């Protein structure tokens with residue numbers, strides 16, 4: 001049996017999301033993020049959901065979250081003021097683990 005090798009981006013494209021538009025499951029306090037020099041969230045999120053906008057403000061969109069919890073663990077200054085799994089029926093549906 002041979003296993004076909006796929007790139008990470010290709011695997012991620014196979015996941016399905018049911019985004020909860022009414023309730024974000026991760027919320028940032030951007031005033032805290034401004035004080036965070038290292039900003040590890042920019043580097044550790046496997047879905048690259050943390051970005052800096054043109055004004056160097058933290059920009060985050062929970063819609064593509066893989067629910068891995070890495071940002072919660074790595075957040076240095078507690079700028080993530082809410083992290084919980086999405087409400088029932090919402091969130092990611094993995095197709096290939």
Ligand code: SF4
Nearest residue numbers: 033036041075076079
């Ligand atoms: S690590 Fe936490 S506090 Fe620092 S920029 Fe990212 S979300 Fe904000």
Ligand code: SF4
Nearest residue numbers: 045065066068069071
């Ligand atoms: S839980 Fe994982 S995928 Fe979701 S925002 Fe945090 S690091 Fe990114």
